[in-house]
Amino acid sequence: MSNGTLYDKVWEKHVVAKLPTGQTQVFVGRHLIHEVTSPQAFEMLREKGIKAKFPQFSKAVVDHVIPTHDRKRPFADAEAELMTATLEKNAKEFGIEEFSESSGKQGVCHVAFPEQGLIWPGQLVVCGDSHTCTYGAFGALAFGIGTTQVSHVLATQTMAMDKLKVKRVNFNGELNAGVTAKDMALYLIRKLGVKGGVGFAFEFGGKAVESLGMEGRMTLCNMAVEGGARSGYMNPDEKTFEFLKGRNFAPKKDFEKAVSYWKSIASEKNAIYDSVVDFNASEITPMVSWGVNPEQSIGIGERIPSLDSFEGKAREEMQDALNYMGLQEGKELLGTPVDVVFIGSCTNGRLSDLEAAAKILQGKKVAVKTLVVPGSQIMKRQAEEKGLDKVFKDAGAEWRFAGCSMCLAMNPDKLEGNQRSASTSNRNFKGRQGSPTGRTHLMSPLTAAATAIEGKIANPLKHLRN
């Protein structure tokens, strides 16, 4: 059993009671809400005549259904309009602050909330969204929850949970040029498998993790859930404190006091983990997924595995993935033509991601339809101040409003037929990008930008050199 880790320390502070069911009731320090998983939860409270217990600890935003092209209200899609209006109404009625579009703070939840300084080390954070694990980048314990649990948190500011085990994941050494946090995430999932983290929280560490900026850390933690872990985090350090300083919701008068708490909850040097894995960061190359889950990924120069390396059920699954993706075993992915490039999402829709893509697209033209979607309105403004929008538009890419966009099929940005997409999002499941036969290749913003230029899966290193 783990001991002395950040997870153990923060968990301990939030324990409310041991429940008759054997689970632990924990206090939730920060609760975040979006339009898809919350309406039934608010309804449950309304039906029972219960108020939100600590509405000041919750914040809300609309991201999944919001169009990124035409934002005139009411939205053309009546269901999207209803979901948006319902969140607005619920937030108002229950006294919860919403970052509406007119506030200028709207964005994909996992981009918009941390940039407001809402996520701190040592918090227990939940949201009705599986990628809530993103917030682990700050040294918070962050979990995705279901709609019924959302109602529990609204009503009691607590929920029932089982404690996870802790797996320490070290990325030792340094990353090579052109290799990013996204590549680390895909590498990790390829090595440990999509079930490798089931029952665990990942604690990321090692030199390569420490050298990531806060945005890169969010990218890595974002994908923890794709590796089966409900949560992933790293210990807070000076970069964390620096990021938070001066942000809207970060402590001001008590900042120093906060920093000393934040330092105190880091894992002890001699902490005990349930499991430890070590990777050599210098072995990682730009990664691309070839299949229908993130484990089915390879280094950009590698070949798709051969069917013979699998047996029985695994072989069937691989054959099925190849059929769906329209690919063949043992072949290179490099050079595979794509129809659409999507740069955005809560994995890679932040300023540094947009800068990375712009670095490659500067002065070039895209060969295929390319959507660049900033993660939040603030990211959009920051990118525009740096002239990135111009780089994208000059290259022939579309520069959109902030939202989940083509990460999933709940707004007008969708693949059609069996279009093939190069995407910086986090899920390559069948049908994920809106067409039941659409094909998704996950990759970093650098690789996606290089792919946009060539119109086929391309090695970013080549384009970085030019």
Place this chain on the structure above:
Amino acid sequence: MNSEIKSLKGTAIPKISNDQNTDDIIPARYLKEITFKNMGKYVYFDERFKNGIEIKEHQFNNAKFKGASILIAGANYGCGSSREHAPQALHRFGIKAIIAESFAEIFAGNCASLGVVGVTLPAKEIAALAQQVEKEPKTELSISLQDKTISFAGKKLGFEIPEGKRQSFLNGTWDAMAVLKNSEQEIEKVAEKLDYLKYE
């Protein structure tokens, strides 16, 4: 908060075919609604209505079963997806208990979390019970969770229910909300002691 369920009384709807799945109970197109409020109206919708016309004989439309709060079903009831909408639909239609030959596991769990009691009887007894209710729709069934029996028309049958579930109904812990709310004082205490909630 009193969430204890010790016994239930009511008339019943017999619908005893096997493998009734969650798509039968609530068609997928109703999953897009933002509340569960209307789910009761949609229960078994595609069986109950053809081209907008009510099928009068369907058990959930049939006037003779109106007001029933107990459903009698066959084997593997509620198989299919994990959608919370299916038990919600039955619950909101007014079903408080389901007597079946067996249940699909996820469905059974979802039912319990709404306080819908699921109990099982052997096929023969299900058939006998259904027959009685068909003949005499006003037959009142009385389900006792304390002695695990169903009484009706002067007869008494012993039923099965997983012991953990039975206890959670008897002591009210099936209602996670109520259980969490019970810790009111402890919640306040933790909120008080978590310094970071008060940082300015």
